[in-house]
Amino acid sequence: MSTPDGSLPPTPDPRLLLRRVDKSYDGLDVLRSLELSVAPGEFAAVIGPSGSGKSTLLNLVSGLDHPTAGDILVDGEPPRTRSGRVAYMPQKDLLFPWRTVLANTALGLEAQGVRRTEARRRAAALFDAFGLDGFQNSYPSQLSGGMRQRAALLRTVVLERPLLLLDEPFGALDSLTRHDLQRWLAHMWHTYRWTVVLVTHDIREAVLLADTIHVLSPRPASVTARIEVPRPSRGGGGPRSLDPVTAAEVEERVLAALAAPVGAPR
Ligand SMILES: Nc1ncnc2c1ncn2[C@@H]1O[C@H](COP(=O)(O)OP(=O)(O)OP(=O)(O)O)[C@@H](O)[C@H]1O
Numbered sequence: 001m002s003t004p005d006g007s008l009p010p011t012p013d014p015r016l017l018l019r020r021v022d023k024s025y026d027g028l029d030v031l032r033s034l035e036l037s038v039a040p041g042e043f044a045a046v047i048g049p050s051g052s053g054k055s056t057l058l059n060l061v062s063g064l065d066h067p068t069a070g071d072i073l074v075d076g077e078p079p080r081t082r083s084g085r086v087a088y089m090p091q092k093d094l095l096f097p098w099r100t101v102l103a104n105t106a107l108g109l110e111a112q113g114v115r116r117t118e119a120r121r122r123a124a125a126l127f128d129a130f131g132l133d134g135f136q137n138s139y140p141s142q143l144s145g146g147m148r149q150r151a152a153l154l155r156t157v158v159l160e161r162p163l164l165l166l167d168e169p170f171g172a173l174d175s176l177t178r179h180d181l182q183r184w185l186a187h188m189w190h191t192y193r194w195t196v197v198l199v200t201h202d203i204r205e206a207v208l209l210a211d212t213i214h215v216l217s218p219r220p221a222s223v224t225a226r227i228e229v230p231r232p233s234r235g236g237g238g239p240r241s242l243d244p245v246t247a248a249e250v251e252e253r254v255l256a257a258l259a260a261p262v263g264a265p266r
C-alpha cells in the first residue's frame with residue numbers, strides 16, 4: 001500500500017520483537033538466539049516440530065515466564081502478565097465445567113477486576129459473532145468441540161488486548177471442524193484485524209490464515225525461515241483466500257524449510 005504521493009508509508013514499530021532470545025530449563029536448551037518481529041495488525045504463524053519450544057515461546061511473550069537471555073518487547077516494553085497488552089489462549093485452555101458458557105467467557109475480564117455484570121455484558125455482546133448465540137446459559141459439556149474452542153477464543157478476545165497469542169487453538173479437533181473454524185477465524189480476523197501470533201503444526205492452517213510464517217528448528221529452537229504469504233487482497237476489502245497454485249507453492253516452501261537441516265542455507 002502506498003501513500004497518495006506514491007511513497008511507501010513508514011514501517012510501523014513492531015508490536016512484538018524478540019532479539020536473541022535464549023531459554024533453558026535446568027540445563028535443557030529450549031530456545032536459542034530466537035529472533036521474531038511482528039507488526040501491528042499482522043497475522044503471524046509459528047510452525048515447528050513437536051517439543052521445539054513453541055508453547056515456551058508464547059509463555060515468554062505473555063510474561064508468564066522469562067527468557068534466560070535476550071530481549072522481548074511488546075509495544076516497546078518487556079512483557080508482564082499485568083501489562084494489559086497480551087491476551088493468551090494456552091494450548092490446553094479448559095472451560096470450567098461448573099460454570100455456564102457465559103460465565104466462562106467473562107472469566108478473564110472478571111479476573112482483571114471488571115465487575116461481573118459488566119464483564120458478562122461485554123462477553124454476551126460477542127456471542128452472535130462467535131456462533132454461540134443461544135448457548136449463554138448452557139454448560140461446556142453441552143457444546144460441541146468446535147463450540148468449546150470458539151468459547152475459549154471468545155474469552156481471550158473479549159479482553160481487547162493489542163496482541164493475541166493462540167497456541168494450537170484447533171489442534172484437538174477433527175479435520176472437518178478444524179477446517180470450518182479456520183475459515184471462521186480468517187473471517188473474524190478480516191473483521192477485527194487483531195495482531196496475532198498463532199502456533200500451529202498445520203502447514204495448511206498457517207498458509208490459510210497468516211501473513212507471515214515463521215519456521216522453527218528442532219530444539220533448541222530458533223527461527224530458521226520467515227516466509228511471507230503473498231495475499232492479493234492484503235489491506236483491501238476481500239477475503240483472505242489465495243489461489244490454489246500460490247497456496248501450494250507457499251506450502252512447499254514451508255515444508256522445505258521444516259525439512260532443511262539446521263545450519264543449511266534456506
Ligand atoms: N516449565 C518447564 N520446565 C521444564 N521443561 C520445560 C518446561 N516447559 C517446557 N519444557 C520443555 O521445553 C521443551 C519445549 O516444550 P514446549 O511445550 O514449548 O514445546 P512445543 O513446541 O509447544 O511442543 P508441542 O508442539 O508438542 O506442543 C520440551 O522439551 C519441554 O519438556
Ligand SMILES: [Mg+2]
Nearest residue numbers: 054055056091
Ligand atoms: Mg505446545
